[in-house]
Amino acid sequence: MAGLLQKELGVLEKSYYEASVVRAPLCAPLQESMAVDVCVIGAGYAGLSCALELARMGYTVALLEAHRIGWGASGRNGGQALVGFGAEGEHAIETQCPREVARAAWDASIDGMRLLRQRIGDYGIDCDYISGYLTLALRKRKSEALRRWVEHMARVYDYPLQWLDRAQIAGHLNSDRFVSGAYDAGSGHLHPLKYCLGLAAAARRAGVRLFENTAAFRLERGREPVVKTAEGEVRCRYVVLAGNVYLGEFGDELAPELRGRIMPVGTYMVATEPMGQARADALMPGRAAASDNNLVLDYFRLSADHRLLFGAGETYSAKAPRNLVERMRVRMTDVFPQTGDLGVEFAWGGFVDITMNRAPDLGRLGNNIYYVQGFSGHGLVFAGMAGKLMADSIAGETSRFEVFNRIRHRRFPGGAMLRAPGLVLGMWYYKLRDLL
Ligand SMILES: Cc1cc2nc3c(=O)[nH]c(=O)nc-3n(C[C@H](O)[C@H](O)[C@H](O)COP(=O)(O)OP(=O)(O)OC[C@H]3O[C@@H](n4cnc5c(N)ncnc54)[C@H](O)[C@@H]3O)c2cc1C
Structure with missing residues (x-):
């Protein structure tokens, strides 16, 4: 029953992150009919964060994950913990919304x-957090955009x-490729899967009932929605859709309204063999994470065991x-x-x-189905916050969640068909924008 995206990911499941964690035993799949206040679909940062907050407020919560916790982007990403929504995302929010709304989103x-750092502390999540993030420009034109x-x-x-000129960049990384940079002391980087598993452990301790290898394949809407799985079902008052690009890949489309509003863009990473502390210090003395400011970008950082983790957008095909x-x-x-000379081990x-405009897409379908998606490469921090905003909204504090309802989202050209052939076209579109 798995869809195209999952088949592709199956080929590439053995990440450095998976190899460097010890997972808790599998949470057994759902094999019963149960009733809870909230059924959350998807155990990435968004779903886990929402479930954790709700359980802390006293709601009963079931969290369904089609694979293992953190199987999606939350267990595979670049580990760059960034504030904001990226220059494009911010621009979209600012041009569409009044100033105070843009400010509220920021x-x-x-x-x-703050929430991420607080959770790391409160729940004792050992995830190698380091402060500092560099945005780097490759060319004069990109440098001017960065300055602006x-x-x-x-x-x-x-x-x-x-602001960093070429000479000042040398204090952060040993590369002569970049003409200028911007250093952000408020962002940083971490081991994304360790953080995700830490959130899951906290959610379980708070009382969330977590089911792995449990895909939600049908959603019956109504005053008391029912979420169907292969061997069970969850009756609830609210449903939270946090399945990211995979949401509609099992059985029925759970939310056809959302189809085509986000595009899955493949991005890939490698981890070198460990290079030892002295060499790592010489390569990136400040230990900040870094990326260039292209739309289809390169991103890199050092791991706690002195590997270079290097990621890049793949522009040709799904x-x-x-x-x-x-x-x-x-x-x-x-x-x-x-x-x-370094071997690539993973x-x-x-x-x-x-999303089309690169701003996050948060909203509600009817009164009792919430969704978050479209973090556009800035989800490590904000997906967790979006999860909390959903939980607060379910609990009656809707104002901060509704800030994001003010942002208009369009479907990608090609709409529903884009997930197959149109995807290639979409990727070329981004590549072309970088080149021009
Ligand atoms: C390679 C890569 C690098 C990235 N680098 C960065 C970065 O450096 N910094 C940054 O901020 N962001 C980065 N991102 C983006 C970031 O990882 C995501 O925005 C974020 O993890 C999204 O979290 P999520 O909870 O919305 O989705 P996910 O983590 O993808 O979780 C969704 C989960 O839902 C499950 N699911 C889906 N449908 C169903 C269903 N029907 N039933 C049950 N379960 C279901 C999936 O199996 C999956 O585990 C990167 C992403 C990738 C892929």
Whole structure:
């Protein structure tokens, strides 16, 4: 029954992250008919965060995950914990919404970072968090755009980013590829799967009933919705859809209204063999995470055990690229030629959920079905916050969630068909925008 996206991911499931965690025993699949207050679908950051908050407020919660916890983007990502929605996302919000709404959205993202740091502390989540993030420009034109963005962040959001010229970049990373950069002390990076599993452990301790290998394949709507799985069902008052790009890949389309509003874009990562502390310190002395400011971008950072983790957008097809390791190695050595002798021990990939305007897509279908999606490569921090905003909204505090209802989202050209052939076209569209 698995859809196209899952088949592709199956090929690339062995990530460095999976290899560096010890998972708790499998949560048994749902094999009963049960009744709860809220049924959450999807155990990534959004679903786990929402379930955790609701359970803390006294709601009974069932959380259904089609695979294992963190199987989706939350267990595979670049680990870059970023405030905000990226320059494009912010621009979309600012042009569509009044100033105070844009400010409220930004403040929610700052609170998202606060929430992440607080949870790491409160729940003792050991996930190698390190502060510092660099945005880097490859060309003069990109540098000018970066400069404008730094000024904009200071003027509109009072958010300080430190401008770096070529010489100052050397204090952060040993590469002569970039012409300028911006340093963000308020963002950082972490081991994404350790963080995700930590959230799941906290949710379980708070009373959430978690079911792995349990795909929701049908949703019967109404005053008391029913979520059907292969061997059971959940009756509830509210449903939370946090299935990201995979949501409609099992049986019935759970929410056809959402189809085509996000596009899955394949992005891939490699992890080198450990290079030892001295060499890692020489490569990226500040240990900040980094990415360039292209739309289809390269992103990289060091792991706690001194590997280079390097990610890049794949622009040609939804299929896992052939010669993935070689292609990634070329991009990695373009940035860091001195890593050419390092072995690549892991290669994996996933799909980023991109909206047309790159702002997140949060909303409600009727009175009792909530959804969040479309984090557009900025979900590590904000998906968790979106989960909390949904929980607060279910509990009656709707105002902060509704800020995001003000953002209009369009379907990608090709709508429902885009997940198959149109995907290739969409990827070329982004690549072309970077090149022009
Ligand atoms: C390779 C990669 C690198 C990235 N790098 C970064 C980064 O550095 N920084 C950043 O901020 N963001 C990054 N992102 C994006 C970020 O990881 C996501 O925005 C975020 O994890 C989304 O969380 P989520 O909970 O919405 O979805 P997911 O983590 O994808 O979770 C959705 C879950 O729902 C389950 N599911 C779906 N449908 C059903 C169903 N019908 N029944 C049961 N379960 C279902 C899936 O199995 C999945 O586990 C990256 C993404 C990828 C793929």
